[in-house]
Amino acid sequence: MTKQPLIEFQNVNFHYNSQAEATLLDINLTIYEGEKVCIVGPSGSGKSTLVHLLNGLAPFAYDGELTGSLKIRGKETRELDIFSISLLVGTVLQDTDGQFIGITVGEDIAFALENNTIALEEMRERVAHAATIVDMASFLHARIHELSGGQKQRVALAGVLVNDIDIVLFDEPLANLDPASGLSAIALMDELQKKEQKTVLIVEHRLEDVLSKSVDRIILMDQGRIIANTTPNDILTGTLLPEHSIREPLYIKALKYAGCLVGETMDVTDINQLDVKSFAPKIQQWLKTIQIEEKDQVQSSPLLQLKDLSFHYQENNPILKNINLAIHQGEMISIVGANGTGKSTFGKLLCGFEKPTAGSIEFNGMDGANDSIKERGQRVGFVLQNPNHMFSKQLIFDEVAFGLQQQNLSAPEIKERVEETLKICGLYPFRNWPISALSYGQKKRLSIASILVLEPSVILLDEPTAGQDYKHTTELMTFLESLQQRGVTIILITHDMHIMMEYTKRAVVLSNGTIIADSSPACILADHQLIDQAHLKQSSLFALANVLDITDPAQFIEKFIQYDRGVRFNER
Amino acid sequence: MSGELLSYIERDSVIHRLTGSAKLICFLLLSSAAMLTYDTRVLLSIVLISIIIFKISKVKIREIGFILAFILFFLVLNNIAIFLFSPHQGTLIYGTSHPITGSIGRYSLTLEQLFYQINISLKYIAVIPPALLFIVTTQPSEFAASLNRVGVSYRLAYSVSIALRYIPDVQRDFKTIALSQQARGIDMSRKATIPTRIKNASSILLPLILSSLDRIETISNVMELRGFGKHKKRTWYSFQPITKRDIIAIVISLVIFLLMIAFMFINQGRFYNPFL
Numbered sequence: 001m002t003k004q005p006l007i008e009f010q011n012v013n014f015h016y017n018s019q020a021e022a023t024l025l026d027i028n029l030t031i032y033e034g035e036k037v038c039i040v041g042p043s044g045s046g047k048s049t050l051v052h053l054l055n056g057l058a059p060f061a062y063d064g065e066l067t068g069s070l071k072i073r074g075k076e077t078r079e080l081d082i083f084s085i086s087l088l089v090g091t092v093l094q095d096t097d098g099q100f101i102g103i104t105v106g107e108d109i110a111f112a113l114e115n116n117t118i119a120l121e122e123m124r125e126r127v128a129h130a131a132t133i134v135d136m137a138s139f140l141h142a143r144i145h146e147l148s149g150g151q152k153q154r155v156a157l158a159g160v161l162v163n164d165i166d167i168v169l170f171d172e173p174l175a176n177l178d179p180a181s182g183l184s185a186i187a188l189m190d191e192l193q194k195k196e197q198k199t200v201l202i203v204e205h206r207l208e209d210v211l212s213k214s215v216d217r218i219i220l221m222d223q224g225r226i227i228a229n230t231t232p233n234d235i236l237t238g239t240l241l242p243e244h245s246i247r248e249p250l251y252i253k254a255l256k257y258a259g260c261l262v263g264e265t266m267d268v269t270d271i272n273q274l275d276v277k278s279f280a281p282k283i284q285q286w287l288k289t290i291q292i293e294e295k296d297q298v299q300s301s302p303l304l305q306l307k308d309l310s311f312h313y314q315e316n317n318p319i320l321k322n323i324n325l326a327i328h329q330g331e332m333i334s335i336v337g338a339n340g341t342g343k344s345t346f347g348k349l350l351c352g353f354e355k356p357t358a359g360s361i362e363f364n365g366m367d368g369a370n371d372s373i374k375e376r377g378q379r380v381g382f383v384l385q386n387p388n389h390m391f392s393k394q395l396i397f398d399e400v401a402f403g404l405q406q407q408n409l410s411a412p413e414i415k416e417r418v419e420e421t422l423k424i425c426g427l428y429p430f431r432n433w434p435i436s437a438l439s440y441g442q443k444k445r446l447s448i449a450s451i452l453v454l455e456p457s458v459i460l461l462d463e464p465t466a467g468q469d470y471k472h473t474t475e476l477m478t479f480l481e482s483l484q485q486r487g488v489t490i491i492l493i494t495h496d497m498h499i500m501m502e503y504t505k506r507a508v509v510l511s512n513g514t515i516i517a518d519s520s521p522a523c524i525l526a527d528h529q530l531i532d533q534a535h536l537k538q539s540s541l542f543a544l545a546n547v548l549d550i551t552d553p554a555q556f557i558e559k560f561i562q563y564d565r566g567v568r569f570n571e572r
Numbered sequence: 573m574s575g576e577l578l579s580y581i582e583r584d585s586v587i588h589r590l591t592g593s594a595k596l597i598c599f600l601l602l603s604s605a606a607m608l609t610y611d612t613r614v615l616l617s618i619v620l621i622s623i624i625i626f627k628i629s630k631v632k633i634r635e636i637g638f639i640l641a642f643i644l645f646f647l648v649l650n651n652i653a654i655f656l657f658s659p660h661q662g663t664l665i666y667g668t669s670h671p672i673t674g675s676i677g678r679y680s681l682t683l684e685q686l687f688y689q690i691n692i693s694l695k696y697i698a699v700i701p702p703a704l705l706f707i708v709t710t711q712p713s714e715f716a717a718s719l720n721r722v723g724v725s726y727r728l729a730y731s732v733s734i735a736l737r738y739i740p741d742v743q744r745d746f747k748t749i750a751l752s753q754q755a756r757g758i759d760m761s762r763k764a765t766i767p768t769r770i771k772n773a774s775s776i777l778l779p780l781i782l783s784s785l786d787r788i789e790t791i792s793n794v795m796e797l798r799g800f801g802k803h804k805k806r807t808w809y810s811f812q813p814i815t816k817r818d819i820i821a822i823v824i825s826l827v828i829f830l831l832m833i834a835f836m837f838i839n840q841g842r843f844y845n846p847f848l
Binding site for chain 1: 580711712713737749752753754755774778779790794795796801805807808811
């Protein structure tokens, strides 16, 4: 049976009216019925615009000029409207909270049917059916905001599946999920293709996670153009991914470092199907060349010490229980764990937004119990996840100066400190620019600058890299490393296992309000039980170590991290 | 968690189980009865009924404490304003004058004025519980459905309900932003002077407005993508058929409304005059 083309782009260009230049250039792409395709690309590559064209948001909601031909099921989309397109293409958005209209699960799933004036009885049946597909049938009466991130995404999916559509679009589905929920989301997309025969398009830059289930094709986009349209194996063995700032799966990186992929044409998409015989010796050879550096264990007295810290809103529902932790000056540590496990509450306690119900927080041995929020803010600076939540001025200089102006310092002193901070953050050339002219990555750095200028000894960042591509993530993390070298202590609350592994030497794992591990990322990622308990995701390096019969996977991961750091350092 | 303004409060009560449209009709009847009449006896009975309904709903006073305080503040303000601008409105209405205090310029307090303003206050007190209860005991979606059923266009009904639904989210954003600004040393406490506080409050509002605009963009995209606004009518998943319970509630409210009308005829006007 020949596959039917379902989506056909022919010489498509798209130019938003609000922008100076065209966003999509000369797109030629055909997607066939029943395929599962992953679209990757750095920020600004045009992949979101491609999604908008497919679901009709462009040009119907976001005005712009579309040239060329885009057909879905043989119909030119420009002759349709957003409503008729919504009966062909369903979109699951990235935002796990903002995309719900109903309060309860059933009601939200029904939304599209209500708008299509389906009678109540039929509506109930179709809602129940859609909920069954995503395995949420027993939750029809549950309130959405009480669900976990993964469950919310299932509800969003059911909400588009009620319309018996052919094509499901996932727009950065993994951005807000903890690693384990991310994996189950990918498994769900796989079922959608295999069991429900849907055509599935996944736009995502976390390629390693998407590839945990097979995809038919990968489309790489950059600067508005399609760079590659090929099989996963092709793209993994080639050099295009790093060239276009997409993070390669770590096991591929390891294989490349060890010289396993030179001139190989083997299939490497499935770790379990690797050519062990030829790879194992090469990897062993490579590992021998890496000597693990001794860590200097000599630590001064801790900068920050948490003693038996507990917190609850309601007596019978503890959120944090007996947390004991010592953090030293100049450390960079990650706090990881499942959604809703107390990570953000932990952050709030550290910066004094909430008071502990028991236990204490000490700074250099002094109890911080009586700190006001302002006083605490001078010890622990908190960088919110969304930089836009932190800006209240028009100009970059003013924003950084804002905190200092509250301290009645002299104007020349403020100027000096602000300019120095802007220099550290690489924003000095832009000091007189409006904030709105900055890119997202620069805004993120500005939000850090506005905290840094207050000279806190600890900076706490909530999901600093969420929703950012590899290039911006690397830039940001390199910047944080440079702050760390200046003696600033950095605490990251993160879902990103790569960040934890590559940039922090110590990770604290929270589960159900207690610390279940406080160790090196390599050790954590080599502990199977721990990974399950904390909703983390096994690293593909660990899987690789298993396949290649490496006896000490933790050491293997450690060596990889060290080697990789060296490579990155030399590139800088 | 901290109380959230005007959001749905889940309880199991008769009031919660009434359908949204029945609640809306009852609310409209009771509040127009209270609005139209100045008859103290009628007002007192509506106040009594309101308090009873409130008890039945199992909603606690502290759950709506803030908004209640807010309304009471306006009640006081309104009373002061009435007295300042028309200190003799009572005499004008009731035709007699029984001064309680001596006069300062044109200002003197009469029994009639006091009685008149007590009636005004009673109106507030009679209307507040049904209005608040309608909002906090109706699921936002049912809320829209019920507005739609009594003839409001579903687009308008939906925008009202979405606005109500987003209040908790916006409150959460507000709290996060306010705390993070305070951590940067922006003083919002009583220690700062009032102009500084106003200026500092604006440092929260700007990011709050921007974040709310983001929310609006997301939600309106979602609604479009799921076909909102395509047809003139829409159906409602949360549709509840009218039950006996609803009929009874509506009948009771209607009786109260008619009694109020009856009293208007008995008094030959909207006022009950004890001074004659």
